[in-house]
Amino acid sequence: MLEVNQYPGQLVFGLDIGTRSIVGTVGYKTDNKFYVVSQVTREHETRAMLDGQIHDIHKVGNTIREVKEYLEKKTGRKLSEVCIAAAGRVLRTVTTTVEVELGEDKVIGQEDIYALDSAGMEKAYEEFQNTNTLEEKFYCVGYSIVHYYMNGHLMSNLEGHKAHKIGEELIATFLPDEVVDGLYRAVELAGLEVANLTLEPIAAIQVAIPENFRMLNIALVDVGAGTSDISITKDGSIVAYGMLPCAGDGLTEVIAQHCLVDFAMAEHIKRGIMDQDVVEYQDIMMLPQTITREEVLDTVTPIIDSMTQQVADKIQELNGGKPVSAVFVVGGGGKIATYTEKIAMELGIQKERVALRGKEVMQSIEFLEEGIEKDSLLVTPIGICLNFYEQSNNFIYVTFNGERIKLYDNSKLAIVDAAMQADFPKEALFPRRGKELNILVNGKNRIIRGELGEPAEINLNGEKTDISTKIHGNDVIQVTESTYGEPARMEIQRLPEFHSTLEVWVNERKIMLPKFASVNGTLKSGYYEIQDQDQIEMLNYYTVAQVAEFMDIVIDMKYYIYVNNKRADKDTKVFENFSVVWTLEEQQFHGETDWKIESGEQFLEEDTDSTDQEKDVEEYMEHADIENADTEHADIEELDLSVVVNGKSITMHGKSSYVFVDIFEYIDFDLSSVKGKGIVTRKNGVPTQYMEELSQGDVIEIYWS
Numbered sequence: 001m002l003e004v005n006q007y008p009g010q011l012v013f014g015l016d017i018g019t020r021s022i023v024g025t026v027g028y029k030t031d032n033k034f035y036v037v038s039q040v041t042r043e044h045e046t047r048a049m050l051d052g053q054i055h056d057i058h059k060v061g062n063t064i065r066e067v068k069e070y071l072e073k074k075t076g077r078k079l080s081e082v083c084i085a086a087a088g089r090v091l092r093t094v095t096t097t098v099e100v101e102l103g104e105d106k107v108i109g110q111e112d113i114y115a116l117d118s119a120g121m122e123k124a125y126e127e128f129q130n131t132n133t134l135e136e137k138f139y140c141v142g143y144s145i146v147h148y149y150m151n152g153h154l155m156s157n158l159e160g161h162k163a164h165k166i167g168e169e170l171i172a173t174f175l176p177d178e179v180v181d182g183l184y185r186a187v188e189l190a191g192l193e194v195a196n197l198t199l200e201p202i203a204a205i206q207v208a209i210p211e212n213f214r215m216l217n218i219a220l221v222d223v224g225a226g227t228s229d230i231s232i233t234k235d236g237s238i239v240a241y242g243m244l245p246c247a248g249d250g251l252t253e254v255i256a257q258h259c260l261v262d263f264a265m266a267e268h269i270k271r272g273i274m275d276q277d278v279v280e281y282q283d284i285m286m287l288p289q290t291i292t293r294e295e296v297l298d299t300v301t302p303i304i305d306s307m308t309q310q311v312a313d314k315i316q317e318l319n320g321g322k323p324v325s326a327v328f329v330v331g332g333g334g335k336i337a338t339y340t341e342k343i344a345m346e347l348g349i350q351k352e353r354v355a356l357r358g359k360e361v362m363q364s365i366e367f368l369e370e371g372i373e374k375d376s377l378l379v380t381p382i383g384i385c386l387n388f389y390e391q392s393n394n395f396i397y398v399t400f401n402g403e404r405i406k407l408y409d410n411s412k413l414a415i416v417d418a419a420m421q422a423d424f425p426k427e428a429l430f431p432r433r434g435k436e437l438n439i440l441v442n443g444k445n446r447i448i449r450g451e452l453g454e455p456a457e458i459n460l461n462g463e464k465t466d467i468s469t470k471i472h473g474n475d476v477i478q479v480t481e482s483t484y485g486e487p488a489r490m491e492i493q494r495l496p497e498f499h500s501t502l503e504v505w506v507n508e509r510k511i512m513l514p515k516f517a518s519v520n521g522t523l524k525s526g527y528y529e530i531q532d533q534d535q536i537e538m539l540n541y542y543t544v545a546q547v548a549e550f551m552d553i554v555i556d557m558k559y560y561i562y563v564n565n566k567r568a569d570k571d572t573k574v575f576e577n578f579s580v581v582w583t584l585e586e587q588q589f590h591g592e593t594d595w596k597i598e599s600g601e602q603f604l605e606e607d608t609d610s611t612d613q614e615k616d617v618e619e620y621m622e623h624a625d626i627e628n629a630d631t632e633h634a635d636i637e638e639l640d641l642s643v644v645v646n647g648k649s650i651t652m653h654g655k656s657s658y659v660f661v662d663i664f665e666y667i668d669f670d671l672s673s674v675k676g677k678g679i680v681t682r683k684n685g686v687p688t689q690y691m692e693e694l695s696q697g698d699v700i701e702i703y704w705s
Contacts, residue, residue, distance in 0.1 A: 024040050068191070097167060098170075146168075148168050204383050207365070220233075221334065229243050255296060325353065395408055400419065431482050435532075456481055459478040498517060508579075515538045565579075568580075663702065
């Protein structure tokens with residue numbers, strides 16, 4: 001901007017390029033006030049703009065030139081730079097949420113936040129593209145963070161905290177390339193360069209809703225000629241933008257049809273009823289006519305009803321499905337009678353809470369020219385100038401990896417923004433992990449991550465830097481993609497589950513068994529290297545045979561095996577805290593007796609189920625019968641064995657050796673019905689087992705407990 005000697009501040013030139021007219025404002029800011037040095041309005045001679053968009057660039061450019069030249073004469077200074085605003089008709093906004101897993105608890109740095117913002121912007125752009133039916137390129141002209149989240153909890157500032165997951169909710173704003181190019185081209189035709197570009201709803205809010213009001217849930221509606229721009233404030237910030245292609249021109253067109261006049265004369269009638277009861281006009285037949293305010297209002301009432309309903313619906317949509325606390329209305333289209341009352345009625349709020357805002361919000365605005373009235377029409381033009389002081393927004397060009405790209409400069413541009421605009425893969429900016437392993441462990445999905453590679457190598461104007469470095473017009477950026485780390489590798493013994501054990505009891509001795517790992521149905525050792533898509537199960541059982549193999553022993557298969565007091569075989573599964581009872585082959589011990597605890601004692605405990613105990617005794621006896629049958633023709637030396645059972649002497653014969661269960665063949669002990677809690681068996685005063693070998697003269701006790 002040019003410094004002008006006779007003014008104490010820097011002169012700012014702003015243009016409100018509207019559908020019906022262009023308003024030029026020159027002023028300066030000092031002492032928290034904005035002084036309007038000069039202002040002028042020029043209407044388009046034809047409908048060179050429709051619904052806020054330029055249709056005839058040359059005609060609009062000529063009108064801009066007229067405004068510029070007039071203001072140059074008034075100020076005595078040449079104007080070369082200008083602030084402008086894009087209309088909301090083409091504005092697109094997306095609100096989205098995104099989360100980034102950090103993998104493990106780590107201290108959050110600026111790069112993590114930039115990565116999160118980039119992920120949010122990328123997601124917002126993808127969501128926008130999914131709903132975008134226009135075949136044109138859109139630019140992201142800004143975004144604002146609504147909330148940050150850390151480990152799922154709301155957080156105002158992430159940096160410096162430790163977390164494993166961060167997230168954010170953000171609003172991203174998009175404009176199509178043709179709109180931006182049209183505005184820039186029209187301004188260039190008038191001999192001007194753009195110093196700052198903002199959005200019309202943002203410009204209006206600069207004046208209409210001061211920052212100290214933005215804690216409140218307020219809607220601003222800027223009713224122009226072609227569009228109604230809407231913005232919502234809450235919790236100290238602007239939380240939503242919206243637009244409707246219905247505004248003052250809709251009223252003018254209905255009046256033109258009703259009165260049989262051209263568009264310009266219809267505008268004359270519409271404006272006339274603002275302060276006159278009767279308006280005179282001439283129709284297309286050149287006949288003089290008059291119309292009353294009541295007749296005009298009756299004519300436009302259906303359009304007003306439709307407009308206000310659409311605006312109220314849009315406000316509620318942008319505000320999460322509920323009405324706002326108040327509505328400020330600016331712009332000429334909102335000055336029509338009944339407009340504010342009907343907005344209030346549609347929203348269901350008090351009519352006093354919907355009002356035109358003009359001089360009420362211009363307490364800090366001073367006009368140095370005489371005859372200018374503070375009016376709602378001037379809110380947006382002055383807001384465009386004021387936005388220059390808030391932030392320098394403009395489109396700039398940079399070179400990214402040899403390609404010239406255009407970026408919307410909101411004074412916060414960083415290398416990461418240029419990368420996104422150039423469609424550089426986001427993941428190629430940050431260290432990439434090697435290929436991961438996706439496996440199933442005990443039925444649950446598990447990911448084993450690869451190693452991190454090296455981050456992207458970034459150079460700005462020949463100097464090494466990082467993605468968060470700010471950029472400016474004509475910067476030259478060179479980015480070499482990040483690298484992948486080593487692919488994930490892990491031996492199965494490194495899985496936490498691999499080190500768990502199984503505790504079982506074998507012949508009354510506690511044994512700790514390491515769990516087996518079954519991979520895709522095959523048992524593997526701890527040195528097995530896990531492969532992608534492996535289905536791993538840490539078995540929570542051993543078979544009897546596996547228990548014996550682990551203990552390096554041989555089971556004597558002449559006798560029964562019992563697991564938890566039930567008949568079993570080598571394939572029976574043994575789970576945590578199960579008991580196993582077996583007899584071992586004599587040659588395994590060579591005189592040692594640590595493991596030689598013969599079958600049966602587990603069944604003699606008092607808490608054993610009596611019915612099961614009877615069945616066990618019967619099975620033992622059957623086993624003994626089978627053994628006798630197998631050996632009756634064998635060449636063996638039979639032994640007569642005399643023992644005392646329950647005080648009576650008995651002699652057993654027909655075998656070469658005898659075990660405890662053989663006694664039931666020689667005594668009267670009814671096993672057909674339960675007569676107590678369990679069977680107590682003792683030999684020589686000590687609890688014994690069914691398969692324990694008997695000796696000459698043993699004293700036996702058998703009774704129900």
